[in-house]
Amino acid sequence: MPRKLTPWLLLIPFIALLWVPFYNRTQPTVAGFPFFYVWQFAWVVLAALLTWAVHRGWRG
Amino acid sequence: MTLPSGSGVRFDATALGVFAFFFLLVTVLGFFAARWRRGDLSQLHEWGLGGRRFGAFVTWFLLGGDLYTAYTLIAVPALVYAVGAYGFFAMPYTVFVYPIVFLTMPRLWNACRKHGWITSADFVEGRYGSRGLALAVAVTGVLATMPYIALQLVGLEKVFEAMGLGALGIGRETPLIIAFVILALYTYSSGLRAPALIAFVKDAMLYITVIAAVVVIPIKLGGYGAVFDTAEKAFAAKGGDTGILLKPDQYWSFATLALGSAFALFLYPHATTATLSADSPQTIRRNAVWLPAYSIMLGLVALLGYMALAAHVDVKDGSMAVPALINASFPPWFAGFCFAAIALGALVPAAIMSIGAANLFTRNIWRAYVNANLSNAQESRIAKNISLLVKFGALLAVLYLPTKFAIDLQLLGGIWMLQIFPAVICGLYTRWLRASALLLGWLAGMILGSALAYAQGLKPVYTFVFGDTHYGIYIGLLALAVNFVVSILATPVGARLKREARPDRTQSLDYHDAVPDR
Numbered sequence: 001m002p003r004k005l006t007p008w009l010l011l012i013p014f015i016a017l018l019w020v021p022f023y024n025r026t027q028p029t030v031a032g033f034p035f036f037y038v039w040q041f042a043w044v045v046l047a048a049l050l051t052w053a054v055h056r057g058w059r060g
Numbered sequence: 061m062t063l064p065s066g067s068g069v070r071f072d073a074t075a076l077g078v079f080a081f082f083f084l085l086v087t088v089l090g091f092f093a094a095r096w097r098r099g100d101l102s103q104l105h106e107w108g109l110g111g112r113r114f115g116a117f118v119t120w121f122l123l124g125g126d127l128y129t130a131y132t133l134i135a136v137p138a139l140v141y142a143v144g145a146y147g148f149f150a151m152p153y154t155v156f157v158y159p160i161v162f163l164t165m166p167r168l169w170n171a172c173r174k175h176g177w178i179t180s181a182d183f184v185e186g187r188y189g190s191r192g193l194a195l196a197v198a199v200t201g202v203l204a205t206m207p208y209i210a211l212q213l214v215g216l217e218k219v220f221e222a223m224g225l226g227a228l229g230i231g232r233e234t235p236l237i238i239a240f241v242i243l244a245l246y247t248y249s250s251g252l253r254a255p256a257l258i259a260f261v262k263d264a265m266l267y268i269t270v271i272a273a274v275v276v277i278p279i280k281l282g283g284y285g286a287v288f289d290t291a292e293k294a295f296a297a298k299g300g301d302t303g304i305l306l307k308p309d310q311y312w313s314f315a316t317l318a319l320g321s322a323f324a325l326f327l328y329p330h331a332t333t334a335t336l337s338a339d340s341p342q343t344i345r346r347n348a349v350w351l352p353a354y355s356i357m358l359g360l361v362a363l364l365g366y367m368a369l370a371a372h373v374d375v376k377d378g379s380m381a382v383p384a385l386i387n388a389s390f391p392p393w394f395a396g397f398c399f400a401a402i403a404l405g406a407l408v409p410a411a412i413m414s415i416g417a418a419n420l421f422t423r424n425i426w427r428a429y430v431n432a433n434l435s436n437a438q439e440s441r442i443a444k445n446i447s448l449l450v451k452f453g454a455l456l457a458v459l460y461l462p463t464k465f466a467i468d469l470q471l472l473g474g475i476w477m478l479q480i481f482p483a484v485i486c487g488l489y490t491r492w493l494r495a496s497a498l499l500l501g502w503l504a505g506m507i508l509g510s511a512l513a514y515a516q517g518l519k520p521v522y523t524f525v526f527g528d529t530h531y532g533i534y535i536g537l538l539a540l541a542v543n544f545v546v547s548i549l550a551t552p553v554g555a556r557l558k559r560e561a562r563p564d565r566t567q568s569l570d571y572h573d574a575v576p577d578r
Binding site: 007013015017020021022025029032033037040041043044045050052054 | 145156162286345
């Protein structure tokens with residue numbers, strides 16, 4: 001991916017979590033957790049991974 | 061199976077002993093910290109920024125210990141206990157924070173390092189050549205921080221209450237005063253090194269507490285599915301805007317609260333102070349990748365609100381939900397350990413907040429307006445005294461004013477902090493907005509934000525109604541929008557009225573890493 005584009009990846013978590021009606025639901029559940037919670041926990045990890053990717057891309 | 065319920069208070073000598081042991085341990089650490097990575101503590105950047113020598117590892121503990129405060133640990137589950145899903149806005153909030161930190165804070169660090177600045181107001185003064193705008197930034201920071209320190213004390217108070225210290229007949233004031241005098245003394249003598257060293261102990265204890273709680277308690281309650289089910293039934297019985305999912309009317313307030321809080325967090329002096337104490341911009345970027353580990357913990361802590369419901373912990377004051385749950389679920393020795401972790405969670409941020417406020421006051425109010433000819437040693441001494449003053453102010457506020465006062469002020473504080481966003485964060489990228497216009501925008505945002513919050517009965521959300529649909533918007537963001545509009549419109553007007561000859565002491569290269577990372 002071109003280096004200049006990578007910082008824009010950081011917009012993805014904002015879209016994923018500001019679009020509240022999309023994840024405000026019970027199904028599917030994971031290990032007893034309603035989807036609302038699964039999605040939020042998942043994005044903590046995914047956002048960190050994206051930040052890491054941008055960090056790597058930055059350094060070339 | 062259900063857990064025993066009651067007032068949530070349990071007096072136990074073992075719990076108290078364990079608690080006292082850890083408290084004593086960090087007190088010793090706090091004073092010892094003055095010798096750690098030794099520097100000349102009569103220099104403000106040594107006392108107030110730890111000499112800018114903290115690497116990625118120390119910074120991770122320091123920032124984690126700083127941002128996830130005792131108040132957070134008590135208040136987030138308290139909100140979840142009371143209303144459910146809405147309290148989880150703290151999760152998207154902490155997800156949004158770190159990309160913002162990753163992009164903006166290394167630029168601030170670089171510019172500040174280059175010019176020897178130690179506060180965001182220093183940066184604003186150097187960038188815009190405006191003492192007035194720097195004063196606005198400094199005053200905002202100090203005002204927003206004081207009630208935040210007071211709330212750390214409230215967190216401490218809940219812990220003391222849950223340990224049944226009332227039974228000793230020493231009143232609620234004595235333990236608070238003792239804890240705060242100790243905190244004040246080691247912060248005075250060791251500066252930012254004290255909370256940095258204590259943060260190691262605090263964070264380790266907190267992780268142990270949280271992991272134990274989220275493993276052990278659900279097993280007793282029949283698993284997470286059962287926890288969510290019981291919580292859902294409890295909310296159904298309660299009615300209103302509660303539940304384990306959001307009501308459609310809550311979508312906008314949930315999203316805007318998360319977004320606005322994320323924009324505000326790193327404008328707070330305690331966050332800026334801990335960030336600027338890093339040893340390099342790379343340290344800050346690495347931390348933006350690794351700090352989300354704390355966000356996972358925060359989410360798990362928030363779940364304790366549901367566990368308290370599922371365990372039929374019945375407390376009037378939601379702030380007692382977690383302490384009561386700990387008492388109901390753990391043997392006394394481990395409850396003492398957990399309470400110590402939460403109490404240390406109050407002391408680390410309170411120390412950093414008082415240092416951040418002291419840095420601002422000394423540099424951007426005292427030095428700028430009272431005595432410009434301070435020697436470095438005098439400057440450092442004033443900052444130490446101010447840090448004492450700030451903490452005792454907070455202590456008096458908690459002892460003599462209703463708790464609600466501190467909570468309301470802290471809410472306003474978040475709205476106020478957002479109003480320095482255009483000057484500080486936009487200033488990192490462009491100087492197009494003029495200082496006078498930014499000052500006008502700041503004033504508009506401060507007045508509008510405070511007035512709206514006050515008119516709503518000190519609630520953070522203003523609701524617009526279109527037909528049948530309700531759009532609740534975080535007042536801080538509304539005020540920020542007005543702030544931006546005023547700043548942008550006033551800039552060309554100001555340029556026509558008056559040609560400003562304010563020097564910009566930064567160059568574009570100042571914002572980039574001096575040493576490119578390999």
